[in-house]
Amino acid sequence: MQDLVFEQEIAGRIELYDISPEDAETNAVIGNALVSRHKRGQWTFHAKASLEDALSGSDVVFVSILPGDFEDMAVDVHAPEAYGIYQSVGDSVGAGGLIRALRTIPQFRVIARAVEHCAPDAWVINYTNPMSISTRTLYKEFPRIKAAGCCHEVFNTQKLLATVLELAGCAPEGSIAREEIHTRVLGINHFTWIDRASWKDLDIFPYYKQFAARYAEEGFRDAPPATTFATGGAGAEDPEEAARRRFFSSAERVKMDLFRRYGLIAAAGDRHLAEFCPHAWYLANPEQVEAWGYALTPVSWRIANQNALKERAKVYREGRATMKAAVSGEEGLAIVKALMGQGTLISNVNLPNQGQMPDMPRDAVVETNAVFLRDRIEPLAAGELPVDLRALVTHHVLAQEGIIEAVFEQDREKAFRVFSQDLAVQTLSLRDARALFDHMCAKTLRNGAGGPFRAG
Numbered sequence: 001m002q003d004l005v006f007e008q009e010i011a012g013r014i015e016l017y018d019i020s021p022e023d024a025e026t027n028a029v030i031g032n033a034l035v036s037r038h039k040r041g042q043w044t045f046h047a048k049a050s051l052e053d054a055l056s057g058s059d060v061v062f063v064s065i066l067p068g069d070f071e072d073m074a075v076d077v078h079a080p081e082a083y084g085i086y087q088s089v090g091d092s093v094g095a096g097g098l099i100r101a102l103r104t105i106p107q108f109r110v111i112a113r114a115v116e117h118c119a120p121d122a123w124v125i126n127y128t129n130p131m132s133i134s135t136r137t138l139y140k141e142f143p144r145i146k147a148a149g150c151c152h153e154v155f156n157t158q159k160l161l162a163t164v165l166e167l168a169g170c171a172p173e174g175s176i177a178r179e180e181i182h183t184r185v186l187g188i189n190h191f192t193w194i195d196r197a198s199w200k201d202l203d204i205f206p207y208y209k210q211f212a213a214r215y216a217e218e219g220f221r222d223a224p225p226a227t228t229f230a231t232g233g234a235g236a237e238d239p240e241e242a243a244r245r246r247f248f249s250s251a252e253r254v255k256m257d258l259f260r261r262y263g264l265i266a267a268a269g270d271r272h273l274a275e276f277c278p279h280a281w282y283l284a285n286p287e288q289v290e291a292w293g294y295a296l297t298p299v300s301w302r303i304a305n306q307n308a309l310k311e312r313a314k315v316y317r318e319g320r321a322t323m324k325a326a327v328s329g330e331e332g333l334a335i336v337k338a339l340m341g342q343g344t345l346i347s348n349v350n351l352p353n354q355g356q357m358p359d360m361p362r363d364a365v366v367e368t369n370a371v372f373l374r375d376r377i378e379p380l381a382a383g384e385l386p387v388d389l390r391a392l393v394t395h396h397v398l399a400q401e402g403i404i405e406a407v408f409e410q411d412r413e414k415a416f417r418v419f420s421q422d423l424a425v426q427t428l429s430l431r432d433a434r435a436l437f438d439h440m441c442a443k444t445l446r447n448g449a450g451g452p453f454r455a456g
Helices: 021-038 051-055 070-083 094-118 131-141 153-167 205-215 239-248 253-262 270-275 286-291 299-317 332-339 387-408 412-420 430-444
Strands: 012-016 043-047 060-063 123-126 146-149 182-188 191-199 345-352 365-373 376-379
Touching (some): 012 021, 021 299, 070 094, 070 299, 070 430, 094 387, 123 131, 123 332, 131 345, 131 365, 131 387, 146 365, 153 182, 153 191, 182 345, 182 387, 191 387, 332 365, 345 376, 387 412, 412 430
Parallel strands (some): 060 123
Antiparallel strands (some): 146 345, 345 365, 365 376
């Protein structure tokens, strides 16, 4: 909504659907007030009572949902802790990510069918995790869908690379924009890698090697001070933002350690990267996590934050405070403009593999660069991963494919086999793995709420 306020070249109608109609209506009120207040942009926001009504006639569809609720996610993240399995995020891979997928896949099948029937020519931009699995499900359910998955983790790594150059004296502090850092990315979402990086005529890899040698042991933190979001004074300490920084920042030590192992730059946050690696490397216990300079994000914080955001939305809806307009740094609007023929864009994106990564299975969703043009997205060839790293990435690709197959086939045993072969779950006996799987399914796959298996 904030990005649209600044947009002058295209205009349109935003139709909002939420399983909570009241929330959709609140967002419509907030969006219309934001545009009216700032007197920029020509956009209107409308809440719709059904998914089909919202989709009908759409040019672009954005999907950003929470599969289940945060009580379900609390099971995803914290139930495995009783078995010594710790997760820093729990939404993409591992025990939590795979159980979350069992809720996500049925919901994305519904979305794909609705797009097929109501807006078959629309572009679908997905922001929901597990990103690879949800995007792949859209294509498996509706093969002719035009969909892509977008994530900002690579953007954050590009910002870090700009900082690396500035620390090396290549440019004044704060002078290199993230968009000036050109990278070639390859891999899968949240386990994406950079094998080429440049700024102007400079190869960034020698500078990053020096940076990793300098900070690999002590870590590097470059977080801004926590400030208020909307109504407080500039620079005021905000407990919400302080907590967010504590649970979401890192010292980049995992990223640098992976660079020293494989020679490629890991292009995601440490909290995500750690979950894709063997459990003993970075996630054996909370003390090890702390030593590596990142955090286990408790779902209790997410629940409290959600409640705070709902209260803030109520305040905005009632006009007791003003939402400020600020550019987000995301590329959703730039993608829309490119697809509408307003220029071109090259960025990282999640798409089915059509040869851009020849060492990965065909049709599995991979993350590489692509060119966004009028009514098409053309993935760019990314080459192959080093064979040792390829083995680790492929393990997760096959798990993602396997869990999708299990849901489409309604095969609970196949789902368990995929679950039991996860890198962290492999540390358990089969009996304990079964007990954990059954417990997590029983707690989060409620009838009528996305449970994917036949009764019995």
